Amino acid sequence: MSPAELVAVPDEPALGLAFRATARLVAVYERISAVSGRFRPEVVAVDRDLPAVVHSVRREADGVVGLELRPRDREHFPAWEPGCHLDLVLPSGAMRQYSLTGDPADLTSYRIAVRRIPGGGGGSIEAHGLAVGDAVVLRGPRNAFPFIEAPGYLFVAGGIGITPILPMIREAVARGDDWAFVYTGRSVTTMPFLAEVERLATEHPGRVYLRPDDLCGLPNAEDILAAAPPAATVYACGPPAMVDAIRAAVPSERVGSLHHERFSALPVRGGEPFTVRLHRSGRTVEVAGDETVLTALRREIPAIAYSCQQGFCGTCPVEVLAGTPIHRDRCLTDQQREHRLAVCVSRAEDELVLDL
Amino acid sequence: MKTPKRQEPAKVVLQARDVSWDWSGLPLRWIPGEPFASHLINVMHLLLPEGERWFVKVFSEALPLIKDDQLREEVIGFIGQEGMHASAHQGVQDYFSAHDLDTSTYVHEIEHVFGRLLDDRGLSGRRAEEWLIERLALVAGIEHLTAFLGNWVLNSPALDAAGADARMLDLLRWHGAEEVEHRAVAYDVYMHLDGRYSRRVRTYLVAVGYLGWLWIRGVRALMKADPGLGKKDKPRWRDLFRTKRRGTTPGYWDLISMSWRYLRPGYHPSHEGSTSQAVAYLATSPAALAAEQHGEA
Ligand SMILES: [Fe+2]
Numbered sequence: 326m327s328p329a330e331l332v333a334v335p336d337e338p339a340l341g342l343a344f345r346a347t348a349r350l351v352a353v354y355e356r357i358s359a360v361s362g363r364f365r366p367e368v369v370a371v372d373r374d375l376p377a378v379v380h381s382v383r384r385e386a387d388g389v390v391g392l393e394l395r396p397r398d399r400e401h402f403p404a405w406e407p408g409c410h411l412d413l414v415l416p417s418g419a420m421r422q423y424s425l426t427g428d429p430a431d432l433t434s435y436r437i438a439v440r441r442i443p444g445g446g447g448g449s450i451e452a453h454g455l456a457v458g459d460a461v462v463l464r465g466p467r468n469a470f471p472f473i474e475a476p477g478y479l480f481v482a483g484g485i486g487i488t489p490i491l492p493m494i495r496e497a498v499a500r501g502d503d504w505a506f507v508y509t510g511r512s513v514t515t516m517p518f519l520a521e522v523e524r525l526a527t528e529h530p531g532r533v534y535l536r537p538d539d540l541c542g543l544p545n546a547e548d549i550l551a552a553a554p555p556a557a558t559v560y561a562c563g564p565p566a567m568v569d570a571i572r573a574a575v576p577s578e579r580v581g582s583l584h585h586e587r588f589s590a591l592p593v594r595g596g597e598p599f600t601v602r603l604h605r606s607g608r609t610v611e612v613a614g615d616e617t618v619l620t621a622l623r624r625e626i627p628a629i630a631y632s633c634q635q636g637f638c639g640t641c642p643v644e645v646l647a648g649t650p651i652h653r654d655r656c657l658t659d660q661q662r663e664h665r666l667a668v669c670v671s672r673a674e675d676e677l678v679l680d681l
Numbered sequence: 682m683k684t685p686k687r688q689e690p691a692k693v694v695l696q697a698r699d700v701s702w703d704w705s706g707l708p709l710r711w712i713p714g715e716p717f718a719s720h721l722i723n724v725m726h727l728l729l730p731e732g733e734r735w736f737v738k739v740f741s742e743a744l745p746l747i748k749d750d751q752l753r754e755e756v757i758g759f760i761g762q763e764g765m766h767a768s769a770h771q772g773v774q775d776y777f778s779a780h781d782l783d784t785s786t787y788v789h790e791i792e793h794v795f796g797r798l799l800d801d802r803g804l805s806g807r808r809a810e811e812w813l814i815e816r817l818a819l820v821a822g823i824e825h826l827t828a829f830l831g832n833w834v835l836n837s838p839a840l841d842a843a844g845a846d847a848r849m850l851d852l853l854r855w856h857g858a859e860e861v862e863h864r865a866v867a868y869d870v871y872m873h874l875d876g877r878y879s880r881r882v883r884t885y886l887v888a889v890g891y892l893g894w895l896w897i898r899g900v901r902a903l904m905k906a907d908p909g910l911g912k913k914d915k916p917r918w919r920d921l922f923r924t925k926r927r928g929t930t931p932g933y934w935d936l937i938s939m940s941w942r943y944l945r946p947g948y949h950p951s952h953e954g955s956t957s958q959a960v961a962y963l964a965t966s967p968a969a970l971a972a973e974q975h976g977e978a
């Protein structure tokens with residue numbers, strides 16, 4: 326093989342007549358779209374903020390408060406289904422997500438419950454400081470935990486994980502479904518909504534299993550799944566270790582599938598802060614140790630494209646012009662990593678210059 | 682007494698799933714004894730990698746135009762799902778190329794369509810924005826077709842009965858379920874940014890007409906390239922009557938009535954397929970379950 330042949334780029338296969346004709350048609354078509362666009366109606370901005378006020382505050386367990394929120398600018402909140410959650414924007418601007426735990430038929434208020442997490446970024450502590458009459462903003466509701474038709478249900482909740490599960494149980498009861506409920510927690514004093522759970526247990530004997538760790542020991546997946554009615558679907562919400570253990574044991578003899586709430590962004594742990602310079606706009610963005618590059622970039626570029634926030638879908642990678650990246654994605658090849666960075670998970674040793 | 686069927690969830694939060702498959706040993710005709718139906722579906726592995734990457738580009742560019750935070754969130758979920766669809770089908774395409782199924786000419790045509798003819802065409806300003814919205818409207822039309830196909834594949838026990846490859850069925854049903862899950866997004870974006878009926882009809886006819894033509898070209902290319910098929914094994918129009926009867930493909934009438942539904946003024950994608958069914962499949966899909974396991978690990 327001669328050197329010339331080695332470097333020669335193979336010719337692109339010739340396109341048929343049909344495609345050369347299409348090229349001309351597409352040019353005409355683009356003109357039509359431009360003309361049509363002249364009569365396009367103005368885009369109407371949609372405001373999704375729900376101004377709300379704290380109507381009541383109730384202690385539901387050690388370290389858990391229940392909040393009843395009412396709308397400030399309308400009679401009714403938007404409709405929701407069991408499994409839905411809300412964004413709660415606190416007076417400081419911090420935003421946290423909470424499952425709706427009230428009655429979907431009563432849209433004059435929303436109910437949520439908040440567990441105090443010391444060192445959890447402060448959001449839960451601020452939410453615990455809310456008093457009757459305080460103004461907050463809500464967004465949503467949206468559903469990342471859809472409750473769907475099944476021959477029977479096993480509901481499993483660990484501690485504060487009961488919040489999305491309670492409306493599901495109420496619906497199953499109202500519909501006459503076959504169900505069982507296993508409720509775990511460190512001890513009864515830390516388990517919210519115990520009074521309602523005990524009422525359910527009295528009204529539906531044999532369906533409710535209360536399992537505080539201090540009395541029953543740590544639960545294992547086999548014990549939990551043994552409570553399931555035949556051909557049940559599991560709806561579980563609680564500590565990740567509990568959900569993982571159930572996932573590993575499903576499908577089993579009695580249980581067909583597991584449904585649990587899916588979260589996209591995982592918390593950033595043990596990250597170092599660094600600076601990102603945006604080449605095109607000339608701006609700089611500070612990335613804190615506990616946030617992703619993406620989170621920092623969104624403050625500057627709100628409409629930046631991303632999706633999975635776990636480094637696999639391939640939407641967010643941007644060109645790197647300088648710096649020492651620490652790659653944590655699962656979507657780029659080694660070659661691509663030389664000049665691209667998945668901003669949703671990857672970081673950098675020092676200052677990074679991005680082509681943005 | 683059981684009350685009637687539970688209400689459908691209105692909308693679900695869209696999240697991409699980090700799925701993957703090992704294709705070793707996959708036959709090119711993965712529905713035994715059905716070269717036509719196998720290759721009709723195989724067209725997707727050639728068409729969709731480029732096509733769905735183009736969706737991702739178009740919708741990523743549209744993000745700054747969207748003046749509705751909830752819709753923007755939905756588009757963000759949509760983009761990731763389509764990106765994963767593209768790479769999943771690319772995996773099958775690569776496997777085919779490595780196993781004596783040379784489709785490079787056709788793939789090159791598809792690259793030309795999505796990469797050149799339908800790219801930003803070097804436009805700027807108002808013209809660029811209108812061309813972007815035109816392409817969003819084309820995608821809204823195509824998403825009706827993909828929701829229809831997704832709903833079909835989730836309800837096609839004949840494929841299992843015919844002994845189709847289980848991994849391929851999982852890929853098709855995972856993709857189909859996510860198509861059903863996100864079926865309203867492109868339509869809602871179109872309604873937000875334009876919404877005129879005339880443009881909806883125009884873009885649907887262009888999109889589905891052109892895609893149909895590319896699809897027919899794809900089946901021809903695949904059946905010609907398949908080393909296990911002879912010169913006489915060409916796709917014929919009447920094959921679709923037979924495979925429809927057997928249940929291994931949709932039929933002509935399904936396609937006509939599907940189009941009719943989109944073209945009616947009162948159309949909304951929520952009527953096409955069932956979110957509950959999609960959610961139920963995704964909770965049992967082998968690939969989706971494996972993705973969760975390594976996602977948490
Ligand atoms: Fe797709």
Ligand SMILES: [Fe+2]
Binds near residue numbers: 763824827859860863
């Ligand atoms: Fe789609």
